[in-house]
Amino acid sequence: MRFLVIVGSQRKGNGFQAGSIMIEEARRCGATANLIFLGTQQLDFCQGVCHHQCHPRDDKGYLLPGGWQHCTREDDGARILKSMVEADVLVLISPVLFGNMSSNLKILMERTNALCSFDQEKDFSFLAGKIGGAVAIGGARHGGQERVLSDMMHYFAIVQMMPLGLGEYQAPQGLALVADGLGDLGHDQWVDYGIKQADAKRYLIAYTKKLLGYHPSV
Ligand SMILES: Cc1cc2nc3c(=O)[nH]c(=O)nc-3n(C[C@H](O)[C@H](O)[C@H](O)COP(=O)(O)O)c2cc1C
Numbered sequence: 001m002r003f004l005v006i007v008g009s010q011r012k013g014n015g016f017q018a019g020s021i022m023i024e025e026a027r028r029c030g031a032t033a034n035l036i037f038l039g040t041q042q043l044d045f046c047q048g049v050c051h052h053q054c055h056p057r058d059d060k061g062y063l064l065p066g067g068w069q070h071c072t073r074e075d076d077g078a079r080i081l082k083s084m085v086e087a088d089v090l091v092l093i094s095p096v097l098f099g100n101m102s103s104n105l106k107i108l109m110e111r112t113n114a115l116c117s118f119d120q121e122k123d124f125s126f127l128a129g130k131i132g133g134a135v136a137i138g139g140a141r142h143g144g145q146e147r148v149l150s151d152m153m154h155y156f157a158i159v160q161m162m163p164l165g166l167g168e169y170q171a172p173q174g175l176a177l178v179a180d181g182l183g184d185l186g187h188d189q190w191v192d193y194g195i196k197q198a199d200a201k202r203y204l205i206a207y208t209k210k211l212l213g214y215h216p217s218v
Pocket residue numbers: 009010011012013014015016094095096097098099100137138139140141142143144145179180181182
């Protein structure tokens with residue numbers, strides 16, 4: 001089982017900490033787990049001008065793998081996209097920035113254009129069937145986490161992945177965390193649908209297990 005966490009933060013702060021907790025637990029459960037921190041990656045915009053280039057096809061017109069290697073952008077994108085294709089479980093973590101996901105995570109989503117074709121009859125996604133997890137961290141209690149989570153879940157649906165929340169009433173569409181300053185996550189300021197404060201680490205561990213197919217017992 002390959003477990004990949006992508007952290008869409010610019011600083012090694014709360015998102016990185018949350019991702020590290022998930023990676024540690026995934027490894028403890030026997031998964032091969034890796035974290036990609038977008039803050040140190042060079043990732044340029046998808047220009048959308050070279051569709052034929054990143055969408056190689058066979059003689060029947062069906063999408064062939066490896067298109068991500070042919071992107072005209074010479075940056076870290078190809079390596080990140082390859083890691084996404086190789087993963088079984090993909091977790092996206094984003095800070096809430098002005099009520100939305102981070103721009104570098106959004107740029108990555110657009111770069112996954114190279115992993116999908118949206119042709120009516122020959123549509124295909126190299127991310128199809130993978131399990132998707134979502135974590136949003138905002139500094140405010142109602143800072144936009146829910147919106148970011150639903151945008152991530154919407155993305156998973158577009159690329160034909162299988163979105164998975166923690167379940168029950170705890171986090172049906174992924175984890176919404178409240179943390180602002182560096183290390184705030186360690187203070188366990190976790191919002192459970194606005195009602196109770198809980199232990200962020202405990203929920204991140206439970207979510208990791210759920211994504212890996214275990215039954216959480218939080
Ligand atoms: C430019 C900027 C905009 C932000 N906008 C919001 C916001 O709209 N809602 C919110 O709850 N927090 C907002 N925050 C707070 C961050 O979401 C919070 O500090 C988070 O922990 C950052 O994650 P990181 O430590 O992984 O970078 C903003 C922070 C920055 C720097």
